[in-house]
Amino acid sequence: MELKQILQDIYTELADKNDKGQVASYIPELANINPNKFGIHYISLEGNSYGLGDHQEKFSCQSIIKVLSLCLAIKNEGVKIWKRVGVEPSGTPFNSLVQLEYEHGIPRNPFINAGAIVICDILLSQLENPKDDFLAFVQKLALNSNINYNPKISASEKAHGYRNAALINMMKSFDNIENSIDDVLDFYYDICSIEMTCEELAQTFLLFANNGCIPNSNERIITTSQSKRINAIMQCCGFYDEAGEFSFKVGLPGKSGVGGGIVAIHPGKYAVAVWSPRLNKKGNSYKGILALELLTTKSELSIF
Numbered sequence: 001m002e003l004k005q006i007l008q009d010i011y012t013e014l015a016d017k018n019d020k021g022q023v024a025s026y027i028p029e030l031a032n033i034n035p036n037k038f039g040i041h042y043i044s045l046e047g048n049s050y051g052l053g054d055h056q057e058k059f060s061c062q063s064i065i066k067v068l069s070l071c072l073a074i075k076n077e078g079v080k081i082w083k084r085v086g087v088e089p090s091g092t093p094f095n096s097l098v099q100l101e102y103e104h105g106i107p108r109n110p111f112i113n114a115g116a117i118v119i120c121d122i123l124l125s126q127l128e129n130p131k132d133d134f135l136a137f138v139q140k141l142a143l144n145s146n147i148n149y150n151p152k153i154s155a156s157e158k159a160h161g162y163r164n165a166a167l168i169n170m171m172k173s174f175d176n177i178e179n180s181i182d183d184v185l186d187f188y189y190d191i192c193s194i195e196m197t198c199e200e201l202a203q204t205f206l207l208f209a210n211n212g213c214i215p216n217s218n219e220r221i222i223t224t225s226q227s228k229r230i231n232a233i234m235q236c237c238g239f240y241d242e243a244g245e246f247s248f249k250v251g252l253p254g255k256s257g258v259g260g261g262i263v264a265i266h267p268g269k270y271a272v273a274v275w276s277p278r279l280n281k282k283g284n285s286y287k288g289i290l291a292l293e294l295l296t297t298k299s300e301l302s303i304f
């Protein structure tokens with residue numbers, strides 16, 4: 001069946017589906033979103049691009065952006081970063097504190113909050129103007145200058161970020177944070193607040209399907225090996241304590257965010273992004289996972 005038709009079928013099938021999820025409300029500004037939004041966008045390396053529903057409406061990327069901050073840190077500093085953060089699945093919620101003390105302030109992976117905060121610390125030390133430089137990097141990958149921070153969302157998260165403050169203080173006590181705690185957290189909240197549409201996300205993530213090169217401009221951003229490793233981390237750690245389930249159901253490397261977005265990649269073939277704000281208990285989009293499970297099942301295009 002044609003991809004376009006498959007997307008249409010998924011859209012129709014999920015429209016009537018009772019959504020059991022809840023919109024994230026621990027960041028108050030995120031709770032203002034219409035919970036019934038739903039969009040999906042697929043782009044292949046051959047240039048086929050199809051989307052449906054609210055696929056051209058911007059939403060809060062949240063943890064999805066952690067793939068791009070990791071990408072920039074790896075590009076600038078290579079393997080050195082692995083002294084400060086691991087690559088193992090955590091099996092714990094994204095904001096868990098428990099493991100961090102046992103493991104002496106070295107986060108399990110760069111996609112749980114603690115790990116992403118360490119990556120922000122690394123970027124603060126690397127970049128001259130972290131906020132401008134990071135946004136410019138994202139815009140370059142997206143081939144689109146109409147991508148921005150949302151200051152309302154970052155301020156809202158900052159005002160309620162007790163757990164992230166606890167995580168970074170714990171890591172500082174283990175000497176795994178170099179910069180000031182406030183500077184690192186501000187940068188972390190800023191990058192999480194970046195907004196993109198499903199179409200923009202799929203376009204941006206195509207580089208991970210293309211061995212580290214932006215497909216349209218053919219500009220190499222990271223090496224093939226670095227791209228492989230980022231995909232491996234998405235596969236094992238992209239969904240916190242639901243990473244195994246996502247692999248089992250969808251069979252693609254991917255990354256979720258509490259804004260309700262998920263992006264997934266088929267190396268050598270395509271990138272797809274989906275958005276539905278109601279989250280399951282693990283903090284991942286309920287309908288988003290269903291949509292991707294249907295996509296790889298109906299198209300038989302998964303990596304397994």
Ligand SMILES: NC(=O)CC[C@H](N)C(=O)O
Binds near residue numbers: 283
């Ligand atoms: N899973 C997520 O998307 C979490 C990101 C969010 N900014 C937080 O720190 O809690």
